[in-house]
Amino acid sequence: MTLSRLPVALGGLGAVVVLGVGASFAVGGTDNPTNDTRAALDGSKPKNVILFIGDGMGTQEVTAARYYNGATNRLNFDRLKFTGFDTTWSVKPAASAPYTPDYAPDSASTGTEWATGRKTLDERISQGPSPSISTPGENYKTVMEEWQAAGKRVGNVSTAEITDATPAVQASHISLRGCQGPTDTTASCATETKAAGGPGSIAEQEVDHKLDVILGGGRSRFEQPITGGPDAGKTVVQSAQGKGYQYVTDANGLTGLTDKSKPVLGLFKSGTMSQEWTGPAAQLGKGNTPVACTEGARPANEPSLTAMTTKAINLLDDGKGFFLQVEGASIDKRDHAADACGQIGETLEMDRALGVALDYQASHPDTLVVVTADHSHTSQIVAEDADSSATTGLPTGYSSNVLTKDGQTLSLTYGTVGYRAGQSPVADPSTLSQQHTGSVVPVWAIGPQASAVLGTNDHTDLFDLLRGAKVAQTAPSTTTTVTQTVPGPTTTVVKPAPVGKPRIALAVRSGATRKSGVAVSVAAVDAKTVKVTLKQGTKTLATKSLSSKGGSATLGASKAKKGTVKITVSASGAGGSATKSASLKLAK
Incomplete structure (x- = not known):
């Protein structure tokens, strides 16, 4: 060797x-x-694992956030020295394998990939593929469920509704991602309701799984009444409180939590949590006159992703090991809306939350920190004088220009949904919902087994890494190969190495x-x-x-x-x- x-x-x-x-x-x-x-x-098994998901956070989104603070700016992302790429394709419905690939997936299927190590349909949460999206598939065991079965503490944090696709993949199994609360499930996943003998909605399953920490938006899903089982007629919040959950609804309530012996349910907004930054709307073609983004848009009564991450680590850390998933959800949502400032602000907030985890890892080197995206997205950094409306007859995209902190123009285009020349564009491009793309996504890691992310892999490969089953390094071979010339052909002889x-x-x-x-x-x-x-x-x-x-x-x-x-x-x-x-x- x-x-x-x-x-x-x-x-x-x-x-x-x-x-x-x-x-x-x-x-x-x-x-x-x-x-x-x-x-x-370090090939040892990690004691703790913290997984960060930047929803829709491809290389362009991270680079835009880095450049906004100045060309020489560095992020907490850059503290993670092991970096690779993952493919993210999902599959289409079929009666049996082999399944046809879908190259531009959604968050449900890609989240299922790292959570279970298996491919599935878009819209599906930790269930296998089936002949149609309305037909439930086989339930797949998740990383978080494995950590729980091993007696470890687990947590789930998101700036989206905590029942949205990415947080849902770790602690629920359902055929359609939209079945987030009991009422939603009755309408769209009738055979999976508790009244029909199923596991219930995503909200119900998250509570029934008894996760130690649940923090995010989506309060309205948990305020829906349960339709069957012993808690029928109660809201999911009431069911959680009956199971011993500490329930908080604002930043002050989160700050005041100190009891690690009881699980925590924190729901800080009815829907998706408020975005960190605002700025000018994208415009057709060249875009707006460059202006700086407005920071500090999030209301004070809503905790930041950094605050939720800090509290989650504090509550989960009991010295015995834990698994935590943290999602910066609105990178994707602001990308869909062609909102450059919103997208950059959400990425930088996730970077601050990542800094908390990396500081923890620095004093707890048996902690593995992994950062990736569920899928790539639409935004592209282009020359500031580019005009996407110049070519007649081709689809026209939207652009937004922001002033960076070193006084330069950062121009982002959103071209996955547009209008042909001669058609009337909508006044508000955020109503168009720009689309995901099928590009590989970056993966960063630090800690035990972190080198497993090197190279180009598939999102399903993260499953073994997150459960501690990857071996990032191996001992050298105990044999050596020697080539000797003897009468006749050249042969290879294997001898024990000293x-x-x-x-x-x-x-x-x-x-x-x-x-x-x-x-x-x-x-x-x-x-x-x-x-x-x-x-x-x-x-x-x-x-x-x-x-x-x-x-x-x-x-x-x-x-x-x-x-x-x-x-x-x-x-x-x-x-x-x-x-x-x-x-x-x-x-x-």
Whole structure:
């Protein structure tokens, strides 16, 4: 096996890579992201998983948000060093496989892909395909259900109605995404109501699943009366309260939550939660005169996505492990409406929420954070002097121009729905509902098994990663291939490779404090035992044993005094023993 295929650098590991959050990586006085990536490889099973979904958030949406703050601006997205792409196609109805692909999917089918690892029809929530959209399919077990079955805490956060397609895929199974409340289900999914012996609406199923944290919009769905079962006649909110849920409806109520022993239902608006920014409407052709977006549109009584994410992590973190899905929903909704400022504001708010999770991951390196989109969308960054109405007879799209914070024009076009030259355009392009596109979507990750997102994969592949079943690195082969020339043809002989001295790489995250502890990540080759120790002077502060391949750990530093501590990794194997050390000054 060549050096380039090994999970850690075999030569040049004498230097310790000290990781800072979103920083460059210094080895021998120069930036070396390659060594950082090698040191960050971690194939251990994550203890916590936080999944961020930017609805409709393709590469153009992220880039527009990045550029709005200035060309040299960097986002929290950029702190995640493992990046890849996923295909998102869904399937069309059929009596049996093989199913015909649908290359421009919706959120229900794509969400089902990462939640269950299976393809399905558009409009369908964690059920398999069937001959028609009105015929329910087989229920597929979800990632969140697996985490619950393992005794872990789970949470679901969204700025949409919490019963909308993306949040629904983790804790419900229903043939049509529109069957969000009991009344909706009676009208459109009659055989799946509780009165008909089914599991009920998405709202009912989310409550019946007893998720530990449910935060978002969609209060009106939960205020509908249940039609069957022991809670018939009650609203879904009343059913939740009967099951012990703490129920809050505004930002102050969310802030006041401290009891982790009871589940939480937070519903902060009747429908989709309010958007963060507003700005000029898109116009036919070239678009409006460039103006800056207006920030701060969200009412104070509605919590931000950042506030909901912060509270969800706090409530779920009990030291035993948790799974949390967070959706920035209105990136998609403002893209549909050709609303550039709304779209950018929602993307930047999701980036702030992501920052909270990454700060948590920095002190809890056994946490996997994954960020992606359910599908791509319509907006495109174009030259500011482009005029989409110049070609007679072709569909005409809409454009919007915004002033960036470095005083330049950022021009976005929305061309998936338009009018031919000579037709009368509508005054409000937001009524047209621009369409999804079939492009691959970006995927970012950090933490255990994060390197599994590298390359181009399919959204169904995320299922195994989110359930901790992907192995992001493997030990090197114990055999070596040697080509020998003997009388007759050239043959390949496989010989056992000699077992060498253990080799180890150590990554220590900067910014550690006595309160947070010291977060480390270790990769090991040819080791049987691996131990990491934290010392200050001659005093041992903490010791932890890792797997033979290494892993991540947080070493307690509460007994340390202000100053420098030393981290030492000791590995032993059949070929001998090895150590690797690093020093770190505690931040406070």
